[in-house]
Amino acid sequence: MYAHVKSKLDNGELVILDGGTGTDIQRRGVKMDSDVWCAEANRTHPDVVRAVHDDYIKVGAEVITANTYASAPLMFNAHGRDADLIETDTIAMRIAREAADAAGRPVCVAGSISVMRPIAKGTDDFDPNFTWDDDTVRRLFDAKAANLKACGADLLIMEMMRDTKFSSWAVEAAVNTGLPVWVGIAVERTGDGALAGVNHPDQLLEPIVRELTRFNPDACLIMHSPIDTILEGLEIISANWSGPTGAYPEAGEFTMPDWQFVDIAPADFAVAAQGWRDAGAQIIGGCCGITPDHIAALSGMKTQ
Numbered sequence: 001m002y003a004h005v006k007s008k009l010d011n012g013e014l015v016i017l018d019g020g021t022g023t024d025i026q027r028r029g030v031k032m033d034s035d036v037w038c039a040e041a042n043r044t045h046p047d048v049v050r051a052v053h054d055d056y057i058k059v060g061a062e063v064i065t066a067n068t069y070a071s072a073p074l075m076f077n078a079h080g081r082d083a084d085l086i087e088t089d090t091i092a093m094r095i096a097r098e099a100a101d102a103a104g105r106p107v108c109v110a111g112s113i114s115v116m117r118p119i120a121k122g123t124d125d126f127d128p129n130f131t132w133d134d135d136t137v138r139r140l141f142d143a144k145a146a147n148l149k150a151c152g153a154d155l156l157i158m159e160m161m162r163d164t165k166f167s168s169w170a171v172e173a174a175v176n177t178g179l180p181v182w183v184g185i186a187v188e189r190t191g192d193g194a195l196a197g198v199n200h201p202d203q204l205l206e207p208i209v210r211e212l213t214r215f216n217p218d219a220c221l222i223m224h225s226p227i228d229t230i231l232e233g234l235e236i237i238s239a240n241w242s243g244p245t246g247a248y249p250e251a252g253e254f255t256m257p258d259w260q261f262v263d264i265a266p267a268d269f270a271v272a273a274q275g276w277r278d279a280g281a282q283i284i285g286g287c288c289g290i291t292p293d294h295i296a297a298l299s300g301m302k303t304q
Helices: 002-010 022-027 046-058 073-078 082-101 134-150 166-175 205-213 227-240 266-278 292-301
Strands: 063-065 108-114 155-161 181-185 187-189 195-197 200-204 219-223 245-248 252-255 258-261
Touching: 002 108, 022 046, 046 063, 046 082, 046 292, 063 082, 063 155, 073 082, 073 134, 082 108, 082 134, 108 134, 108 166, 134 155, 134 166, 155 166, 155 205, 166 181, 166 205, 181 205, 187 227, 195 205, 195 227, 200 205, 205 219, 205 227, 219 227, 227 245, 227 266, 266 292
Parallel strands: 063 108, 108 155, 155 181, 181 219, 219 245
Antiparallel strands: 187 195, 195 200, 252 258
16 A cells, blocks of 8 residues: 555655644544553544544545654553553544445554653653663564554654654564654744753753654654744654655644644645645655645645
């Protein structure tokens, strides 16, 4: 299935990604879990998860992301739930694959991998009480990536990569599966206005790009980042790497366990996206807070 997407990327064409999965599950009334956010929805509300995928497909998404971001290996391991992670991801992949197979056109299913760790209550910061040795981290990422491949992922999206250590291990694990890999880096501005990895003001975007692209991924994107950081982020990627680039920003902010929505009109989102496309981005979609209405506006951009 990825051959269709690869052909478009090779020809310089635009590929439409979906929008936020977890936040759209929340927006539809599913209560978020205080430990693992939207991951439990795969078990408790599979119909809602399926509806989210269906709605993105209806408005033109060519790649949908299985609800496996929040089933982060380190999050589940911290709560003694390694086996639950495998089961949760297997359910999520089945739901996404069924939606893609019913689309009537080529739709890729991406398995999502994140480096999320337990979050301190009421914040968006890591809880410092949880630590792991390096070998354990690598083992957990390897198991996650291998299971997503076994469940039929067409590609792996590395979401919210943000540093040169944990993110590097995660990307390496994904690349080692042999599946296509898209690296999504989340950024925010430091006090002096530079772009750095989210929650890592000491790690600027440029060295993160250099470290993560040394694994030769199939695309590198700025994601889960404020809209006003996207263009600069794309410029930094392109200055340090020659492969396909993309963008899928957020709209709002996270205070565990809920997303705080900040509305942006779909038309305004599409205008911003046209600027990213003009800057060379070939993969465009949305992350947290971005809805099917926003992706519908992007799909319209394809014919302009």
